[in-house]
Amino acid sequence: xxxxxxxxxxxxxxxxxxxxxxxxxxxxxxxxxxxxxxxxxxxxxxxxxxxxxxxxxxxxxxxxxxxxxxxxxxxxxxxxxxxxxxxxxxxxxxxxxxxxxxxxxxxxxxxxxxxxxxxxxxxxxxxxxxxxxxxxxxxxxxxxx
Numbered sequence: 001x002x003x004x005x006x007x008x009x010x011x012x013x014x015x016x017x018x019x020x021x022x023x024x025x026x027x028x029x030x031x032x033x034x035x036x037x038x039x040x041x042x043x044x045x046x047x048x049x050x051x052x053x054x055x056x057x058x059x060x061x062x063x064x065x066x067x068x069x070x071x072x073x074x075x076x077x078x079x080x081x082x083x084x085x086x087x088x089x090x091x092x093x094x095x096x097x098x099x100x101x102x103x104x105x106x107x108x109x110x111x112x113x114x115x116x117x118x119x120x121x122x123x124x125x126x127x128x129x130x131x132x133x134x135x136x137x138x139x140x141x142x143x144x145x
Contacts, residue, residue, distance in 0.1 A: 005067045007086070010078075011138050014071035018057035020137050021069055023113055024088060027059040030068070078139045087131075087145040096123070100130050103144045107132050110144075 011017045022028055029039075036042035043053055058070045091102035100123075107117050114137035123130040132144040 006070055007067050008070045008072060009138075009140060010074040010076075011071050011140075012073065012077065013054065013138070014057040014073050015054045017136065017138055018059050018069070018071045020114055021071075022059040024110055024115075024136075025059075025066070025069075026062070027066070027069065028062050030058040030060050082141045085140070086142045088142055090144045095129070099123075103130070103132050106144050107134060110134060113137075 009017060009021075018029065032039045032042040034042070036045065039053075054073065056070065056072045058068055060066075060068050088106070090106040091099045094102055100120075107115075111117055111134075116135045116139075118133040118135060118141070120132050121127075121130050129145070133141060134144060135141050
């Protein structure tokens with residue numbers, strides 16, 4: 001039996017990073033639990049003080065197909081290259097110049113929202129498709145693929 005997967009990001013600003021990734025992936029903020037209409041109502045009921053309300057945030061695929069992304073506050077900053085990263089499939093089915101043009105457009109869109117472009121890799125054997133390496137607003141590497 002296959003298991004559901006959640007991807008967890010350690011970060012300094014869970015609300016900010018979850019907003020970035022929701023925009024990048026077409027996800028949405030996870031609904032509050034139970035019958036609460038807002039997260040503030042839920043956190044009030046749970047007795048969570050204001051200074052702890054950005055300890056975690058989660059985004060979900062509105063269609064329910066992709067994994068939940070959880071962002072949790074940690075005290076330390078990022079120190080090394082990610083050993084695992086996300087590939088954002090920004091140009092599925094495209095090849096050549098059309099593919100790279102689509103990736104460039106997505107790189108510009110995400111840079112306007114706080115991402116940083118690191119490098120562009122041109123299509124070359126053995127990989128037939130180029131990609132662009134970027135970082136999110138907290139420096140986590142990802143690829144536009």
